[in-house]
Amino acid sequence: MQQFSDWMHQVQGTMEAALAAFLPEAHSVPQRLHQAMRYAVLDGGKRVRPLLVFAAGALFDAPSAAMQRAAAAVEMIHAYSLVHDDMPCMDDDALRRGKPTVHVQYDEATALLVGDALQAQAFLVLAEADASIDAARRIAMLQLLGRASGSLGMCGGQAIDLASVGLSLSLAELEQMHKLKTGALLRASVLLGAWSGKPLSAAETDALEAYGTAIGLAFQVVDDILDATADSATLGKTAGKDAADNKPTYVSILGLAESKTLAEKLRNDAHQALAIFGDKARRLRELADLIVQRKA
């Protein structure tokens, strides 16, 4: 079997091409908007959500074309959220994935429209999936993406995050915020990948929900650890922002050592959730390891 790193680079390469194909071309009108959309999405990022789609799709031998659409949709939602989060009225960040953020490279109005247009494009790409996924399953996938992205998912988590600046949250409140802010789309990535192969049984859904919840929280715990310990050059974004912005984090609530213990526990939870899938879940296990052990 392929080494994990080879598989990962192969998926990343496949998705770079798929995203380039699913975005409007740079020379089509309005050109500046399309160039900025491509700037926001292409040539950057670890593609964690697409990797989750492909790893979950591998459980049920999902066709690559179907996984590419699901992965492109979640990655476009993720990319739009970064563009909007970086704007001056939100986190006011100048650096993302080692490049100037969209409102710095272009302008604020363009950044606003880039995010808006990417969200529409995400739903369009998923709605246009080929015949390997019947219409009823595509509808279920679109509903999942809508819930994961909206006010009871990612946008809702952002709103709680905004409201929590300067407050001391309990661990439960912090967890609830992250379950929405980053967790909802990570969980959706796992389920959309699996659904790219077949409809799921209740037991399969439960197992993948448990896995998605564990890696979603692990992802955020590690983000907080890295924000407190790594430098901007390594992260490709401004380090130490959370403390500077007076935002509650796992590190500020639990301390560094206990945060690392929690990340390790969540990795174990993720592995255990996958037991029913046997060796087919190998890539999902490896991704849980990657999420916890990453350095950036």
Place this chain on the structure above:
Amino acid sequence: MQQFSDWMHQVQGTMEAALAAFLPEAHSVPQRLHQAMRYAVLDGGKRVRPLLVFAAGALFDAPSAAMQRAAAAVEMIHAYSLVHDDMPCMDDDALRRGKPTVHVQYDEATALLVGDALQAQAFLVLAEADASIDAARRIAMLQLLGRASGSLGMCGGQAIDLASVGLSLSLAELEQMHKLKTGALLRASVLLGAWSGKPLSAAETDALEAYGTAIGLAFQVVDDILDATADSATLGKTAGKDAADNKPTYVSILGLAESKTLAEKLRNDAHQALAIFGDKARRLRELADLIVQRKA
């Protein structure tokens, strides 16, 4: 048959209740975001797009429940676009529908999230349509909404609008901008209403596209006329903005008299496009009249 004004008020009342039901409740977490989403959508606006959905649905006796979902989806897209357009980095407007704009009433970050969450909610509401519309038709409707909203539709028109400030556009360029900026969603409203009843023949699609194109342009011509001639109190938004912002308009290119002639010609085009539908198209005809004759 019911008077037009009675029919219009009935649809507006139905849609106020439908929108209230399709939006997350004000007391659900995050409360501030949900309150702001409801502030942005409820209790305001002429509901032109929902009226188009219901008028086109009447051609094919579409079930009210199906029309309510389609109408709520387009109205949420419209509402999100207004929230984002009014932000300081775009048009920087303080008044909308006679009320303070969302970023004034709440704050900029909340306005950004309100728009983002409303867009997700629009796709979700349409994806969740009941069984009167089979999954394949719902997929086609979602694709239409995605195209009408994104960079080749409404967002694309916004981008061209931004880029045209201070430039002298030709009439053809101005028309192309408005076909995307407001026309795409108005055309989509007509088609989504009809599809709420049944799949369309090619001739029916062509007729409704022609109608939608004509009323879409008429809507903008009249908007430009009103912006130049009405006062803020009547409009419920800041009058004279276009000239102040040095934006090209039909009035600045054609003059007032010729703009009024054009609006009248487009109304006739709209009426003629409906010929194949006979008396069933009465509401669509009356809406074309309303769009051209409105005072705000």
